Amino acid sequence: MDLETGRTKIPGTHREFDFDNITVFFKHTDYYGFVHPYNYFEWMGYAREAFFQELVPNFLEVINRKIKMVTSNVQLRILRDAQFGTRIKVRIYSQRVKRVSYEVVFNFYDQEGNILLAEGLQRLSFLDEATNEPAPIPAELKKVILLHEKK
Amino acid sequence: MNFPVCVERSYLYKHVVTLSETDQFRHLSYANYLKLVYVVTDLFFLPMMDPAFLAKVRFKVINSRMEFRRQTEAGSHILIQMNALNLQDSGFDLVYQFMIEETRKELALAQQRYALINPENQQPVLIPESVKKLLGAIAVDQGQIHFNNRKVREWI
Numbered sequence: 001m002d003l004e005t006g007r008t009k010i011p012g013t014h015r016e017f018d019f020d021n022i023t024v025f026f027k028h029t030d031y032y033g034f035v036h037p038y039n040y041f042e043w044m045g046y047a048r049e050a051f052f053q054e055l056v057p058n059f060l061e062v063i064n065r066k067i068k069m070v071t072s073n074v075q076l077r078i079l080r081d082a083q084f085g086t087r088i089k090v091r092i093y094s095q096r097v098k099r100v101s102y103e104v105v106f107n108f109y110d111q112e113g114n115i116l117l118a119e120g121l122q123r124l125s126f127l128d129e130a131t132n133e134p135a136p137i138p139a140e141l142k143k144v145i146l147l148h149e150k151k
Numbered sequence: 152m153n154f155p156v157c158v159e160r161s162y163l164y165k166h167v168v169t170l171s172e173t174d175q176f177r178h179l180s181y182a183n184y185l186k187l188v189y190v191v192t193d194l195f196f197l198p199m200m201d202p203a204f205l206a207k208v209r210f211k212v213i214n215s216r217m218e219f220r221r222q223t224e225a226g227s228h229i230l231i232q233m234n235a236l237n238l239q240d241s242g243f244d245l246v247y248q249f250m251i252e253e254t255r256k257e258l259a260l261a262q263q264r265y266a267l268i269n270p271e272n273q274q275p276v277l278i279p280e281s282v283k284k285l286l287g288a289i290a291v292d293q294g295q296i297h298f299n300n301r302k303v304r305e306w307i
Contacts, residue, residue: 036189037189037212037215038185038189042182045180072218073217073218073219074215075217076214076216077214077215078214
C-alpha cells in the first residue's frame with residue numbers, strides 16, 4: 001500500500017489506480033439480467049476521469065487548454081457475466097506511453113472474490129485544437145501516466 | 152462476354168447527433184458511439200426477437216473494439232453501415248462503419264464478436280437458420296475491413 005496515495009503499489013513495477021464506486025443497478029442489466037456490455041465502456045470513462053481528477057490537482061484547467069484528449073480506439077473483452085448488486089472495481093494502469101498518445105488498461109473485478117469480469121483498453125491521443133495535429137501529452141498528465149506505466 | 156457481378160448488401164441506419172449526446176467538448180462522446188452500435192444491432196435482429204426465440208438463444212458479446220477517426224457534433228447526419236463476417240457454427244462478427252451521410256467521410260469503425268449460447272445452461276448453440284440467412288444477406292470478407300492498428304487486427 002502506498003501511504004501517500006492509499007493505492008496499491010507493486011514494488012519495483014508500476015502503480016495501479018482503483019475506481020471502486022460502481023454497483024450494478026437494474027438500469028445496467030439486459031434482457032437476461034446480466035450487465036449490458038455498453039456499461040463497461042461508460043465505466044471506462046468514469047475510471048479514467050476519476051484517475052485524472054484525483055491525481056492531477058489542476059486537471060480542469062488542463063482539459064480546458066487548447067490541447068484535447070481524444071479517444072482513438074477502445075477494446076473490451078467480457079470474461080464473465082455480472083448481475084444486479086455486483087460491486088465492481090476498475091483497476092487501471094497505463095502502457096505504451098508515447099509523446100502524443102498512450103494506452104490505458106482497465107480490469108473490471110467483482111469486488112467480492114476479486115474475480116476478473118472484463119478487460120478493456122483505450123488508446124488516448126492528444127490533439128492541438130487549432131490545427132487538429134498531434135500534440136504532446138500535457139506535462140501534468142504525463143507525470144501521473146508515467147507513474148502508472150507498466151513496462 | 153460475362154462480367155462478374157458482385158453484390159454487397161449492408162444494413163443501414165441513419166442517425167442525427169443530438170445535443171444530449173455530446174459532452175462539454177461539444178462532440179459525440181465515444182461511449183455514445185458504442186450505444187449506437189447496440190441500437191443498430193438490436194434493430195437488425197428485432198423482427199426475430201420474440202420471447203420464444205430469446206428463451207432458446209442469447210446473443211452474447213465476447214469481444215468489442217472501435218477506432219475513432221473523426222469527431223462529430225450535434226446536428227451531424229451520420230450513417231451506420233453494418234455487415235456480418237466470420238460466420239461460424241456458434242458465433243459471428245458484426246462490423247459497423249460510421250460515416251457522415253452527405254460526404255461518406257469515415258467517422259469510426261467498430262467490430263463485435265458474438266457467441267450464441269443457451270440462456271439456461273450458457274452452453275454454445277448452433278446459429279439458427281433464420282439468423283444465418285439474415286446475416287448471410289449482409290456478409291462481407293474480413294479482408295474488406297481495415298482497422299489501422301495492426302495489433303488490434305491480430306485480435307481477430
